Amino acid sequence: MYREDISGRLAFVSGASAGIGEAAARMLASNGVNLILAARRIERLESLKNQLEKEYDVKINIIKLDFSKTEDIVKAVDSIENKNIDILINNAGLALGKDLYYNNSLEDALQMVRVNCEGLIVLTRLLMPYILKSKYGHIVNLSSTAADEAYSGGAIYCATKSFVEMFGDSIRVELIDKPVKVTNIKPGAVNTEFSTVRFKGDKEKADNVYKGFIPLYAEDIADNIEYVLTRRSHVQISSMTIMAENQGSATIIHRDNK
Ligand code: 8X3
Numbered sequence: 001m002y003r004e005d006i007s008g009r010l011a012f013v014s015g016a017s018a019g020i021g022e023a024a025a026r027m028l029a030s031n032g033v034n035l036i037l038a039a040r041r042i043e044r045l046e047s048l049k050n051q052l053e054k055e056y057d058v059k060i061n062i063i064k065l066d067f068s069k070t071e072d073i074v075k076a077v078d079s080i081e082n083k084n085i086d087i088l089i090n091n092a093g094l095a096l097g098k099d100l101y102y103n104n105s106l107e108d109a110l111q112m113v114r115v116n117c118e119g120l121i122v123l124t125r126l127l128m129p130y131i132l133k134s135k136y137g138h139i140v141n142l143s144s145t146a147a148d149e150a151y152s153g154g155a156i157y158c159a160t161k162s163f164v165e166m167f168g169d170s171i172r173v174e175l176i177d178k179p180v181k182v183t184n185i186k187p188g189a190v191n192t193e194f195s196t197v198r199f200k201g202d203k204e205k206a207d208n209v210y211k212g213f214i215p216l217y218a219e220d221i222a223d224n225i226e227y228v229l230t231r232r233s234h235v236q237i238s239s240m241t242i243m244a245e246n247q248g249s250a251t252i253i254h255r256d257n258k
Helices: 019-030 042-055 070-079 106-131 155-174 194-198 203-209 218-229
Strands: 010-014 034-039 060-064 087-090 137-142 180-187 239-242
Touching: 010 019, 010 106, 019 034, 019 042, 019 087, 019 218, 034 042, 042 060, 070 106, 087 106, 106 137, 106 155, 137 155, 137 218, 155 180, 180 218, 194 203, 218 239
Parallel strands: 010 034, 010 087, 034 060, 087 137, 137 180, 180 239
Antiparallel strands: none
16 A cells, blocks of 8 residues: 655644644654644643654744633743644644533633634634645645534534534635645544543443443544545545544444443
């Protein structure tokens, strides 16, 4: 099978301190890709940087960044010395709450919009001039099966992921004459901190999401990201949906509760 060598390229990963972002950073480093890792939890990024630089021949820069604050994103990007970014992994995102929209906190709703939508388009806009200079530009957006399937308790989360999807699809059209690919990755149930964050630390509720079946893990999604990044230069994967074997759609999961 043909596989493009992506070593020596530079990737920016948002939300890289845990879950899919961290797994993507590990996968990229193992491919010899230099990294700019951004997240709020800088101590986690520090230890990830140390680990990966020891293990692989890569250079890693880390940035403490809250993706709900657009002014911080502007400052952070400004502070990056080498902005010659080839790959952008738009991973930072979250769900907060699963109550009916009109019962859920409005602040939670706005926070999802800030991080999942505003943060993503601001970061992409700021990095775009550099990505456009690359011969191997690639923007990978972490969307979700929730982008395609509405569910009760997901009004804002589903809407933000649809936003990501349409944004990605539109810029792919805008970039057809440029050497920049755009891929939307749409995972189903991935066992990360996602549900713990959504249920505000309620471990039991979070664990129940992944009970009775084998869910996806962050490494599975990093594996899918690796696949889309290493295709031949003329091949663009526009969208990839990944579910657990026992998951049929965003909300239909077969659970063996015996
Ligand atoms: C997360 C998938 O089904 O919890 O993106 O909304 S779901």
